Amino acid sequence: MFKHYFEKINNVAVWPIISLAIFFVFFVGLIIYVWRMNKDYIEKMSDIPLTDDETDYKNLKH
Numbered sequence: 001m002f003k004h005y006f007e008k009i010n011n012v013a014v015w016p017i018i019s020l021a022i023f024f025v026f027f028v029g030l031i032i033y034v035w036r037m038n039k040d041y042i043e044k045m046s047d048i049p050l051t052d053d054e055t056d057y058k059n060l061k062h
Contacts, residue, residue: 006012
């Protein structure tokens, strides 16, 4: 059924390549973002569920 629709689309072979490129760029960007994150921020955020004091975490910057 879908084969019939895809045959009528011009340059249908380009779309999988574009999808792969977007997927690759997104995850490479995500890996770079996580790698460059402030380690102190990550440590403080991981401690939030274990503490009752909310005042220390209101002014956190990442």
